[in-house]
Amino acid sequence: MKKSQPSPEQHPTADVLIIGAxxxxxxxxxxxxxxxxxxxxxxxxxxxxxxxxxxxxxxGAACDIPSNLYSFSFAQNPNWSRSFxxxxxxxxxxxxxxxxxxxxxxxxxxxxxxxxxxxxxxxLWQATTTDGGVFSGRTAVMAQGPLSNPGWPGxxxxxxxxxxxxxxxxxxxxxxxxxxxxxxxxxxxxxIQIVPELAKCAGxxxxxxxxxxxxxxxxxxxxxxxxxxxxRKAPMSQSAVRxxxxxxxxxxxxxxxxxxxxxxFAERLGQWHLRKQxxxxxxxxxxxxxxxxGCKRILVSNDYYPALQKPNTKLIxxxxxxxxxxxxxxxEGIEHQFDCIxxxxxFEVSNAGTPFPITGIGGRSxxxxxxxxxxxxxxxxxxxxPNLFFTFGPNSxxxxxxxLVYMESQMDYIVRSIRTIKSLKLKxxxxxQSAQDDHNRSIxxxxxxxxxxxxxxxxxxxxxxxxxxxxPGFATQYAKQxxxxxxxxxxLLAEEAASKTV
Ligand SMILES: Cc1cc2nc3c(=O)[nH]c(=O)nc-3n(C[C@H](O)[C@H](O)[C@H](O)COP(=O)(O)OP(=O)(O)OC[C@H]3O[C@@H](n4cnc5c(N)ncnc54)[C@H](O)[C@@H]3O)c2cc1C
Numbered sequence: 001m002k003k004s005q006p007s008p009e010q011h012p013t014a015d016v017l018i019i020g021a022x023x024x025x026x027x028x029x030x031x032x033x034x035x036x037x038x039x040x041x042x043x044x045x046x047x048x049x050x051x052x053x054x055x056x057x058x059x060g061a062a063c064d065i066p067s068n069l070y071s072f073s074f075a076q077n078p079n080w081s082r083s084f085x086x087x088x089x090x091x092x093x094x095x096x097x098x099x100x101x102x103x104x105x106x107x108x109x110x111x112x113x114x115x116x117x118x119x120x121x122x123x124l125w126q127a128t129t130t131d132g133g134v135f136s137g138r139t140a141v142m143a144q145g146p147l148s149n150p151g152w153p154g155x156x157x158x159x160x161x162x163x164x165x166x167x168x169x170x171x172x173x174x175x176x177x178x179x180x181x182x183x184x185x186x187x188x189x190x191x192i193q194i195v196p197e198l199a200k201c202a203g204x205x206x207x208x209x210x211x212x213x214x215x216x217x218x219x220x221x222x223x224x225x226x227x228x229x230x231x232r233k234a235p236m237s238q239s240a241v242r243x244x245x246x247x248x249x250x251x252x253x254x255x256x257x258x259x260x261x262x263x264x265f266a267e268r269l270g271q272w273h274l275r276k277q278x279x280x281x282x283x284x285x286x287x288x289x290x291x292x293x294g295c296k297r298i299l300v301s302n303d304y305y306p307a308l309q310k311p312n313t314k315l316i317x318x319x320x321x322x323x324x325x326x327x328x329x330x331x332e333g334i335e336h337q338f339d340c341i342x343x344x345x346x347f348e349v350s351n352a353g354t355p356f357p358i359t360g361i362g363g364r365s366x367x368x369x370x371x372x373x374x375x376x377x378x379x380x381x382x383x384x385x386p387n388l389f390f391t392f393g394p395n396s397x398x399x400x401x402x403x404l405v406y407m408e409s410q411m412d413y414i415v416r417s418i419r420t421i422k423s424l425k426l427k428x429x430x431x432x433q434s435a436q437d438d439h440n441r442s443i444x445x446x447x448x449x450x451x452x453x454x455x456x457x458x459x460x461x462x463x464x465x466x467x468x469x470x471x472p473g474f475a476t477q478y479a480k481q482x483x484x485x486x487x488x489x490x491x492l493l494a495e496e497a498a499s500k501t502v
Pocket of ligand 1: 402
């Protein structure tokens with residue numbers, strides 16, 4: 001006889017359903033709470049908050065935007081121990097937010113959302129979780145993170161390797177690396193933080209490089225005690241430092257986003273850094289990028305180049321052919337043997353699809369609509385998916401400034417929209433397709449002139465070369481774009497006027 005399926009567990013309807021308890025999900029809850037909106041449910045697939053900073057605990061993990069700017073403007077921390085804090089300290093800051101703003105009451109841990117669907121008749125978003133729970137909300141916020149699912153490379157034979165495999169975003173702290181023969185695949189933001197740490201303990205460390213990154217000096221220092229005391233006693237001084245850091249990063253947009261004389265200046269700085277740290281001509285040549293600065297993410301490090309020159313460390317630039325039982329074979333036929341392979345290979349990015357199925361008005365599928373590249377209105381709403389808000393949605397990515405600056409603009413836009421939905425007693429706030437199309441035409445036109453679209457391959461682009469990731473402008477312009485909720489760009493459906501059309 002066929003076993004009957006357990007009926008799904010239905011939870012009370014929330015005003016706001018937030019998916020993800022990283023910076024974005026928690027920050028949105030704080031902002032909502034400050035506006036008196038408290039009927040909030042945050043669904044988090046893990047058993048702790050923190051997102052990026054809970055998962056990325058690899059040796060050397062740290063932010064690469066100064067902590068005084070990589071933190072919320074409304075919850076500044078005077079006690080950062082360094083200018084660029086480590087992962088553990090950032091996670092502590094997130095736990096502080098959790099406790100200080102009393103957010104735990106909203107969070108349902110171990111709830112992995114696998115489906116989100118708009119119920120036309122009820123005017124509700126229904127989130128289904130992998131263990132059968134159903135949570136509904138009048139509005140929903142996607143705060144599941146732009147970089148939250150580890151990306152494994154499609155290298156042949158990856159399953160065959162009999163040694164230890166570790167992804168940078170899911171570090172195994174129980175595995176003893178001391179004296180081991182370790183390979184690192186990848187030379188991106190995580191790799192250049194991991195390599196110097198592994199070089200300290202590995203018996204033999206081999207770094208497999210496909211493309212060398214542009215690397216700038218990192219102005220990293222321990223915060224003196226007097227500085228912490230000053231920030232504690234005179235918070236305005238910390239706001240002033242934050243503002244100065246913000247403006248300094250804004251000016252970097254001129255080098256990073258567009259091809260300008262400042263790009264050339266920054267390239268010279270990168271070349272100087274390389275020359276200063278790497279005396280060997282051949283190694284320097286291998287480490288010199290052959291693409292324009294800004295096209296891929298620019299990195300900051302003072303200890304990556306020195307680590308590569310340690311006697312136990314080697315850089316391999318031959319492309320990888322396959323992974324074998326014992327190690328990695330490069331295309332010229334040499335097999336390099338390892339005890340452990342570290343995959344610093346980044347994340348699955350949802351720039352051509354959604355992280356789980358999302359169904360809008362009339363059963364339309366966002367995954368289908370985004371297959372050729374994601375598009376949204378002001379990065380935050382998608383036509384046909386009313387009352388749904390994206391943090392780090394399409395074309396909101398920063399290349400030169402703190403992600404949290406962009407995030408704060410998104411959070412405030414979401415709160416403004418939700419307040420409008422409540423105060424106007426709307427069943428649905430749905431952006432007009434024409435407004436979305438106009439926005440995207442303008443964004444793509446502006447992107448065509450940026451360094452990101454200048455010809456290199458990067459995770460910012462889809463396979464077809466469509467840039468659904470980055471915002472082509474200053475953070476200040478992005479904040480201005482998000483400052484107003486322009487109701488003329490939306491279709492508004494009042495609760496009492498609800499009809500079958502929505
Ligand atoms: C190693 C690393 C270093 C970085 N350094 C910087 C930096 O220095 N400066 C900077 O500006 N940016 C940096 N970033 C970018 C960083 O991702 C953002 O700054 C920020 O942390 C994103 O926060 P978030 O809340 O949007 O996402 P996340 O922190 O990824 O949080 C998303 C949360 O959603 C949960 N979730 C995901 N899917 C589901 C689901 N289906 N159901 C339920 N829950 C789900 C996840 O478990 C996670 O807790 C870095 C990213 C990485 C990976």
